[in-house]
Amino acid sequence: MSDLKIGIIVGSTRPGRLGIQVGNWVKDNAKADGVEFELVDIADYNLPLLDEAIPAAAGQYQHEHTKKFASKIGEFDGYIFVTGEYNHSIPGALTNAISFVGTEWHNKAAGIVSYGSMGGVRANEHLRQVLAELAIADVRQNVLLSLFTDVENFTTVKPAEMHLPELQTQVDQVVAWAGALRSLRVDEALAA
Numbered sequence: 677m678s679d680l681k682i683g684i685i686v687g688s689t690r691p692g693r694l695g696i697q698v699g700n701w702v703k704d705n706a707k708a709d710g711v712e713f714e715l716v717d718i719a720d721y722n723l724p725l726l727d728e729a730i731p732a733a734a735g736q737y738q739h740e741h742t743k744k745f746a747s748k749i750g751e752f753d754g755y756i757f758v759t760g761e762y763n764h765s766i767p768g769a770l771t772n773a774i775s776f777v778g779t780e781w782h783n784k785a786a787g788i789v790s791y792g793s794m795g796g797v798r799a800n801e802h803l804r805q806v807l808a809e810l811a812i813a814d815v816r817q818n819v820l821l822s823l824f825t826d827v828e829n830f831t832t833v834k835p836a837e838m839h840l841p842e843l844q845t846q847v848d849q850v851v852a853w854a855g856a857l858r859s860l861r862v863d864e865a866l867a868a
């Protein structure tokens with residue numbers, strides 16, 4: 677499948693976050709013929725706590741920061757979400773950013789790369805519930821990175837070799853579904 681764009685969404689914003697390192701690891705290792713991968717660091721968008729009066733589903737964005745973020749999200753056919761685990765769920769910055777955008781998420785595919793003491797598995801599964809509401813099809817293959825074995829001294833992300841084939845499988849699944857859902861996205865655009 678070619679001509680697809682996959683956004684790698686980095687979901688944490690705090691100073692010293694591991695998220696950007698994990699995002700760069702995904703970017704460096706995600707490969708598929710004819711597919712473009714782009715890192716989207718939500719920290720770059722300086723989104724405040726949700727300040728749009730009208731729910732995102734209506735697509736009536738008022739603020740420039742929302743229009744800029746929604747326009748970027750709308751460019752992609754699929755996503756790889758990179759999430760740490762905060763209090764057994766996803767970071768507030770990620771859920772906030774997700775809530776700014778509506779139809780731009782719809783009928784896309786996604787994979788999740790998570791990290792935490794238990795591989796971020798609880799955040800990973802919570803994110804799947806959120807993705808369902810965004811009409812995003814999340815693929816089966818997970819990538820779960822451990823703070824103990826994939827992060828040197830809890831500061832430098834160095835995933836074990838075994839995670840590379842996991843990431844490749846996830847990428848293959850996201851690309852396959854992002855391509856398969858393309859006709860739905862075209863129908864939606866024509867109906868709009």
Ligand SMILES: Cc1cc2nc3c(=O)[nH]c(=O)nc-3n(C[C@H](O)[C@H](O)[C@H](O)COP(=O)(O)O)c2cc1C
Nearest residue numbers: 688690693694695760761762763764791792793794
């Ligand atoms: C507010 C907060 C809550 C956390 N809660 C959890 C948790 O519930 N489970 C876990 O495995 N790690 C938890 N951690 C540790 C994070 O997994 C670890 O700090 C990770 O690096 C966070 O991602 P980030 O570096 O991209 O911000 C928490 C960290 C923070 C800052």
